[in-house]
Amino acid sequence: MSEKDQLRTHVYDGIQEYDNPMPGWWVMLFWGGIFFAIPYWLYYESGVPGRSVYDNYNQAVADNLRLQFEEIGELSLDSATVYKFKDDPKWLKVGASVYEMHCVACHAAKAEGKVGPNLTDDYWIHVKEIGDIAKVVEKGANGQAMPAWGNRLHPNEIVLVASYIAGLRGSLPAGTGKAPEKNAKQIPDWKAPAGEKAKTEAESPQTDDSKPQKEAPENEKPPETKPAL
Numbered sequence: 001m002s003e004k005d006q007l008r009t010h011v012y013d014g015i016q017e018y019d020n021p022m023p024g025w026w027v028m029l030f031w032g033g034i035f036f037a038i039p040y041w042l043y044y045e046s047g048v049p050g051r052s053v054y055d056n057y058n059q060a061v062a063d064n065l066r067l068q069f070e071e072i073g074e075l076s077l078d079s080a081t082v083y084k085f086k087d088d089p090k091w092l093k094v095g096a097s098v099y100e101m102h103c104v105a106c107h108a109a110k111a112e113g114k115v116g117p118n119l120t121d122d123y124w125i126h127v128k129e130i131g132d133i134a135k136v137v138e139k140g141a142n143g144q145a146m147p148a149w150g151n152r153l154h155p156n157e158i159v160l161v162a163s164y165i166a167g168l169r170g171s172l173p174a175g176t177g178k179a180p181e182k183n184a185k186q187i188p189d190w191k192a193p194a195g196e197k198a199k200t201e202a203e204s205p206q207t208d209d210s211k212p213q214k215e216a217p218e219n220e221k222p223p224e225t226k227p228a229l
């Protein structure tokens, strides 16, 4: 019992109590916490862009992505590249996260279509071959009803989200999701563009745009027989 301990004046049922003040360290933490919180809140939560925990996190993710992208270099938006990453689980994760962040609002969580068309079926408006997906994403379509992402996403993100979408084709049973748009046409299965082999072996960039769009589909099966994933 220290000299600070004072007997309170009241008595209840014969019980008296001391007035024990909170220990000094406790009071310091209490006030310290309050005084720390004010500038902390003002700095991080006052809405200045780039400061909040979320912004820092997103920044870190973006930096990390850029670091990882050094591994694959800057991809070109062509059929060979989009086709190549279609079956690459590691990089498809990047495509999937781009999709979740930017595309779900209009194309829905499973790409079954909402405001934007169903991306899992065989009917496409602007796409004849697999690389066209990346081009639509880059440039947008229909007077920006489908927004252009060319200046908002890294080219690699565009390629990888295109590969991701390409891989979703047939992922829902036929008849589920949004019905094909009126101006959409059924297109043949994705196929490796001619020369793709050479590219994957030599890792040389290729320009694929010069070749004619329609060419004899050799190794392709009719879309109806494609099994749902």
Ligand code: HEC
Residues within 6 Å of the ligand: 098, 099, 102, 103, 104, 105, 106, 107, 115, 116, 117, 119, 123, 124, 125, 126, 127, 133, 136, 137, 141, 142, 145, 146, 147, 149, 161, 162, 165, 184
């Ligand atoms: C604001 C809504 C909106 C967002 C967000 C959006 N889209 Fe679209 N998208 C559309 C609409 C609408 C169309 C149909 C355009 C048309 O009718 O020509 C479309 C068309 C497409 C097409 C072409 C489909 C076809 O049949 O040819 C692709 C591919 C596509 N979007 C991919 C994406 C990707 C990838 C993202 C995310 C990076 C995305 N979209 C985000 C609305 C959107």
